[in-house]
Amino acid sequence: MTQMIKAKDDILTEELVASLIGKCVHAPTNVHEIQTPTGATTKANVWFAGIVAGYEKAVIGFNYEAGEFHEEPQTYYNVHLTDGMGYILTSAFELEIHELTQEEFAQLIEEKKKEENTTESLSAAQSDKETNEQTNPELLIGHE
Numbered sequence: 001m002t003q004m005i006k007a008k009d010d011i012l013t014e015e016l017v018a019s020l021i022g023k024c025v026h027a028p029t030n031v032h033e034i035q036t037p038t039g040a041t042t043k044a045n046v047w048f049a050g051i052v053a054g055y056e057k058a059v060i061g062f063n064y065e066a067g068e069f070h071e072e073p074q075t076y077y078n079v080h081l082t083d084g085m086g087y088i089l090t091s092a093f094e095l096e097i098h099e100l101t102q103e104e105f106a107q108l109i110e111e112k113k114k115e116e117n118t119t120e121s122l123s124a125a126q127s128d129k130e131t132n133e134q135t136n137p138e139l140l141i142g143h144e
Helices: 014-018 102-135
Strands: 003-006 024-035 041-045 048-063 068-081 086-089 095-099
Touching (some): 014 048, 014 068, 024 086, 024 102, 048 102
Antiparallel strands (some): 003 095, 024 041, 024 095, 048 068, 068 086
């Protein structure tokens, strides 16, 4: 059964991150602030799931955006999964991590594949409709 490892209100510590190694985890909430192509910032949820192979810790004293040093260095943790992917764990916004059984992980993958297939089917249908409208203008005329 799914177990909560880190709730949104819990503080992210190196001990917690180290305890993830070898576990099958799902982070449904991992909110980061990202920059858009226009230069504006927005929040994005960078969720992930998989078996944790290890982690990295980075201690950064310089604020690159402001061009000056922080009063206190900032600590960042990246987890690496056994599939080769790596994810930064947010400490500035919401982060939630659950431990999954292998069965729960397999079920999550199936659910995400179904969602992806549904989204792709809807996108393909919309694309087909737009293509038909471009090549067959009579389709734009309502028929009673």
